[in-house]
Amino acid sequence: MITSNPMSVRHPNTKIDTFSRRILNWFDTHGRHDLPWQQHKTDTPNPYIVWLSEVMLQQTQVTTVIPYFHRFMDSFPTVQDLANADWDMVAEHWAGLGYYARARNLHKGAKQLVEIINDTGDFPQTVEDWEAISGVGRSTAGAIVAMGLHGYGVICDGNVKRVLTRWAGVEGDITKSATNKELWALAERLTPADDSGHFAQAMMDMGATLCTRRNPSCEACPIHADCIAYAEGRPEFYPVKAKKKPKPSKFSNALVIQNHKHEILWLQRPDSGIWGGLWVLPLQFEKKTLGKKVVATSAEDSVYESENTVAEQIVDKWLVDNSLCADSITDGLLEAAPIKHTLTHFHWYLQPKQLILDNKQSIALTQHLEKADINLVWLSANEAKTTLGLPKAMLKVLQVLS
Numbered sequence: 001m002i003t004s005n006p007m008s009v010r011h012p013n014t015k016i017d018t019f020s021r022r023i024l025n026w027f028d029t030h031g032r033h034d035l036p037w038q039q040h041k042t043d044t045p046n047p048y049i050v051w052l053s054e055v056m057l058q059q060t061q062v063t064t065v066i067p068y069f070h071r072f073m074d075s076f077p078t079v080q081d082l083a084n085a086d087w088d089m090v091a092e093h094w095a096g097l098g099y100y101a102r103a104r105n106l107h108k109g110a111k112q113l114v115e116i117i118n119d120t121g122d123f124p125q126t127v128e129d130w131e132a133i134s135g136v137g138r139s140t141a142g143a144i145v146a147m148g149l150h151g152y153g154v155i156c157d158g159n160v161k162r163v164l165t166r167w168a169g170v171e172g173d174i175t176k177s178a179t180n181k182e183l184w185a186l187a188e189r190l191t192p193a194d195d196s197g198h199f200a201q202a203m204m205d206m207g208a209t210l211c212t213r214r215n216p217s218c219e220a221c222p223i224h225a226d227c228i229a230y231a232e233g234r235p236e237f238y239p240v241k242a243k244k245k246p247k248p249s250k251f252s253n254a255l256v257i258q259n260h261k262h263e264i265l266w267l268q269r270p271d272s273g274i275w276g277g278l279w280v281l282p283l284q285f286e287k288k289t290l291g292k293k294v295v296a297t298s299a300e301d302s303v304y305e306s307e308n309t310v311a312e313q314i315v316d317k318w319l320v321d322n323s324l325c326a327d328s329i330t331d332g333l334l335e336a337a338p339i340k341h342t343l344t345h346f347h348w349y350l351q352p353k354q355l356i357l358d359n360k361q362s363i364a365l366t367q368h369l370e371k372a373d374i375n376l377v378w379l380s381a382n383e384a385k386t387t388l389g390l391p392k393a394m395l396k397v398l399q400v401l402s
């Protein structure tokens with residue numbers, strides 16, 4: 001196995017020296033060459049589309065990303081178009097893709113890139129300069145330079161780490177810095193200096209199509225002859241990760257507050273935090289659990305204030321002051337079950353509740369929110385879906401209404 005010194009790989013130098021050639025030969029014959037952001041066959045590569053695709057592909061499958069990528073390119077064909085776009089338009093294009101901090105960083109990064117282009121006449125040219133762009137980490141920067149500029153860049157994302165840990169038999173926990181450092185050193189050693197963009201494309205394809213998390217296609221793999229995991233007969237043992245802690249669960253009411261025109265109240269989330277800058281129904285936090293244990297409730301003042309936005313607290317107090325209560329939306333004779341939505345750090349159970357206000361009440365609530373400088377709109381479900389940036393959880397709630 002690889003020890004703390006990555007230069008002590010058990011494979012003979014001849015195997016190491018032929019690693020990239022075998023990967024590239026496989027990719028040229030069997031890899032994917034029709035992805036809309038690929039640049040390995042392009043004489044004048046475009047770093048903008050590589051950057052855009054790399055951000056979208058973080059923790060997201062290719063098949064999911066492709067339609068979003070096309071929409072972005074149709075609406076924002078250049079980085080200047082993206083930088084000049086209103087955030088609401090960017091959010092609407094991103095809605096449903098998840099991990100919304102990426103969209104915020106993308107919009108911010110576009111503005112940073114335009115400033116650099118205005119000053120220098122071109123995109124950043126080095127990995128270090130790309131790492132200074134909002135939301136761009138080491139591997140993403142390497143991919144942009146390698147594929148988007150045809151310079152030298154090294155990638156070591158999740159797909160690459162899976163290939164390397166299996167091939168080299170790395171048994172260290174990949175969430176630990178020592179193992180991560182080891183893998184980066186190995187990736188640098190294996191990446192060809194004169195064709196790193198081509199190699200990056202190939203390694204991504206290896207991890208995505210052959211060296212998959214479950215049921216890898218080892219017999220078709222170009223490096224299986226000297227893959228330690230294959231020789232051991234346990235490829236799915238790698239990569240080694242510490243066991244994840246169980247996620248807590250949060251329970252909230254999702255208030256579908258309608259005016260006399262059957263338009264729904266939508267609130268814009270704060271820029272920071274979950275669903276930053278997106279539009280949501282008013283939520284009422286109820287409790288948080290870990291397993292069967294209740295660890296927090298809305299009855300605790302500090303919890304109430306941290307779990308509900310200012311806008312949600314205002315709506316909640318206004319409803320109480322006006323002796324109004326939303327009713328659970330029912331499905332026939334049965335109460336609709338809470339909607340489960342899983343985020344990175346917790347499961348969120350949303351119970352849709354409906355309340356219809358008369359004209360006087362809706363005007364009063366609107367004025368109450370506007371006095372606190374809360375961004376709000378009243379729109380039908382269809383209008384909201386087509387004009388606002390809604391997180392996927394809100395789309396799930398709207399399905400209950402239809």
